[in-house]
Amino acid sequence: MHKIVGWDIGGAHVKAVLLDESQNAIHVQQMACSLWLGLGQLQIAMLAMLKSMQVESQQVRHAVTMTGELVDLFANRHEGVLTIAQFVSQLLGNQVLFYAIDSKINTPHFVTLNQVPEHAKMIASANWHASASLTAQIFPSALLVDIGSTTTDIIAIENGKVINQALTDAERMQQDTLVYTGVVRTPVMAVAQKLLLGATETNVAAEYFATMADVYRLTGELAEAVDMAETADGGPKTVLASARRLARMVGHDAEDKPLESWQQLAQACRVKQCHQIQSAINKQLRSNMTILGAGAGHFIVKAIAESLQHPYATLNSILPHQQEHLGVCLPAYAVAVLADKKGIA
Numbered sequence: 001m002h003k004i005v006g007w008d009i010g011g012a013h014v015k016a017v018l019l020d021e022s023q024n025a026i027h028v029q030q031m032a033c034s035l036w037l038g039l040g041q042l043q044i045a046m047l048a049m050l051k052s053m054q055v056e057s058q059q060v061r062h063a064v065t066m067t068g069e070l071v072d073l074f075a076n077r078h079e080g081v082l083t084i085a086q087f088v089s090q091l092l093g094n095q096v097l098f099y100a101i102d103s104k105i106n107t108p109h110f111v112t113l114n115q116v117p118e119h120a121k122m123i124a125s126a127n128w129h130a131s132a133s134l135t136a137q138i139f140p141s142a143l144l145v146d147i148g149s150t151t152t153d154i155i156a157i158e159n160g161k162v163i164n165q166a167l168t169d170a171e172r173m174q175q176d177t178l179v180y181t182g183v184v185r186t187p188v189m190a191v192a193q194k195l196l197l198g199a200t201e202t203n204v205a206a207e208y209f210a211t212m213a214d215v216y217r218l219t220g221e222l223a224e225a226v227d228m229a230e231t232a233d234g235g236p237k238t239v240l241a242s243a244r245r246l247a248r249m250v251g252h253d254a255e256d257k258p259l260e261s262w263q264q265l266a267q268a269c270r271v272k273q274c275h276q277i278q279s280a281i282n283k284q285l286r287s288n289m290t291i292l293g294a295g296a297g298h299f300i301v302k303a304i305a306e307s308l309q310h311p312y313a314t315l316n317s318i319l320p321h322q323q324e325h326l327g328v329c330l331p332a333y334a335v336a337v338l339a340d341k342k343g344i345a
Contacts, residue, residue, distance in 0.1 A: 003055065006336025007046075008127050008329065009066040009084055011035045012149060012185060012229060014045045015329040018053050018060070019336045027053045028329050032228040036071040039087050046091060057092040063110065063339035064088055065099040065127040065331050070169075081120040089113045099335045101129045101167055108133040108338055125169050127331035128153040128178070132162045134334035135292060138318050143289045145281060145304075146330060147297025149184035149229060152277055153177070156284045176280040181273055183222060183297035184213040185229045188249050192272040195250065197265055202250045208232050210249050212273065214242035218266035226296035226328055270300075278304045285310070292318075294327040 008015040012034065018027035029052060033045040050057055069080025089096045097110040100122040108130060111119045128146065132155040135144050140160035146153040154177045156163045164177050172178035181191060188210045194201050210232055216222035217239055227237060235241045243262035244254040246269075254262065281304060285291070290311045293301030298314060305312035315327040326333055 003059070004061040004063060004336050004340050005053070005055070006332040006334065006339070007062060007064045007088070008332040008335070009035075009042065009064060009068045009088065011068045011071040014042065014049065015332040016046075016049045016053070017326070017329050017333040017336050018055065019333075019340060023337055023340055025326055025333055028325055028333070029053070030226065030228070030325075030329055035068045036073050038073065039083070042068070042084075042087065043091060046088070058095075060095075061339070062088075062092045062096045063099065063335040064096060065130050065335045066123065067125045067127055069124050077124045078120045081123050082116060085113055085116045085123070097339060098123050099126055099130050099338070101126050110339055110342070121168070127335075128155060128172075129162060129167070130334040130338060131155070131294065131330045132157060132164075134330075134337055135315075136160050136162055139290065139292060139313070141286075141288050141290065142292045142313075143281065143285050144292045144294065145277075145301045146294040147277070147300050148182050148295045149226065150180070150182040150186060152179040152181055152280070152295075152297070154179065154277075154280055154284050156286070156289070158286070158289075176283050179277060179280050181276055182212065183216050183300065184211065184227065186212045186273075187232075188212065188215065188246065188269060191276070192269055195265060195268045195272070197250055197252075197268075198261065205249050205251065207249070210242075210245035212269075213237070214245045215266040215269045215273075217242040218246065218263045219270055221299050223296070225325060274300060274304060274307075277301075278307070281308075294330045296328055298327055 004019050006017045013030055014033045015030045017025050020026045029049050031045045034041050066084055068084055069077045074080035100111050100119040102109050132144050136157045142157045144155040166172040166175045166177055187208050189204055189206050192204050232245055246262055247254045290313050291305040293314050302312055
């Protein structure tokens with residue numbers, strides 16, 4: 001038995017990558033999972049994904065990383081890590097290991113279910129470190145920028161090592177290496193308080209009327225494969241419906257102006273988000289680093305690299321033999337490869 005599945009258990013999505021004996025990704029999948037509604041949501045998603053892989057959980061090894069401990073289903077992160085670890089171990093069988101950061105030497109390692117309680121702090125939200133640790137083995141000098149549906153990870157790599165000193169969410173948010181902005185679930189009101197509508201600056205409503213998914217549907221940049229979250233009003237994910245939601249953010253109905261006006265407003269919102277991410281990137285970027293784009297918002301990373309006139313690459317350009325959407329599920333791929341290389345999964 002040589003196959004291994006890497007899992008990234010998030011609060012809104014579950015991602016999985018199945019590797020073959022040569023560490024090629026033969027199945028890459030992301031599925032929406034509203035974990036805050038209960039562990040039953042996680043069970044439904046994971047069982048469906050195993051079925052899609054056409055494997056029985058006992059037939060393969062499993063390596064797991066997570067961010068789902070953050071959802072308000074749990075009283076705190078420690079409880080969330082323990083609960084998720086116990087749940088997925090029961091669901092998948094006893095061949096499950098969990099990714100943790102070794103805070104002493106800042107390197108990856110894996111622990112068993114019995115070891116989870118003592119390592120819970122370094123298991124919590126460690127998926128970014130798994131991605132960077134693998135990337136460092138392939139690209140020894142880089143700034144990995146992974147823009148997901150909700151957050152952006154900015155990770156500096158030099159001499160084949162992850163050099164970020166901040167390891168926990170709290171530390172990373174203070175140092176701008178974890179930026180709470182993404183291309184799908186982030187509310188528009190969290191990105192901009194004022195926007196240009198035509199030639200007029202207007203205030204933005206502090207209401208959950210629209211998300212950045214609406215913005216990027218209007219710019220035509222959001223891939224349907226990653227557009228999994230519910231819309232703010234529960235309505236459709238069409239361009240017109242997205243325009244209607246975005247118009248509400250500035251006190252209008254979509255019918256008040258032509259579609260081009262709402263597309264221009266979306267571009268203005270895009271600029272605001274790009275500036276926020278670029279400001280954080282500038283704090284970490286060195287001249288010898290290649291900017292590596294990953295995640296659902298990799299197109300934003302590319303745009304920022306171009307504006308900075310800085311070298312840019314993607315995971316698929318480094319690993320061209322892998323599946324097209326591998327970068328969207330980078331942490332899941334990373335834990336699978338790292339565990340398989342160590343021969344401990």
